[in-house]
Amino acid sequence: SSGINAEYGGIVIDNKLNWEPHVDYIRKKLRSMTGAICRIRHSMPADLYLKIYSALFESHLSYGISVWGVAIKERSNDRLFITQKHCIRVLFGNFDAYGNKQSTCA
Secondary structure (H helix, E strand, O other): OOOOEEEEEOEEEEEEOOOOOHHHHHHHHHHHHHHHHHHHHOOOOOOHHHHHHHHHHHHHHOOHHHHHHHHOOOOHHHHHHHHHHHHHHOOOOOOHHHHHHHHHHH
């Protein structure tokens, strides 16, 4: 990307004040949390799904948003939105239909 990245307090920025490294960093964390949610969702009652989503996923997405939220106006946030939709479908949607791509448009 743009060269040297610096991380301070969980926020990643490059030497040209570009937020792309942070968006990539957040996306990687969110995908990891989606995997964790997918593994544990069957061992908990459905009424806890929203709390698990907030604790494991949304907390990473919203941390420091007042600083890096400027990147939302760029196209790079589409990847974050797609990652968020994936997590929501895994947790709240029909997981069997999601796994079978031929029976759903997801």
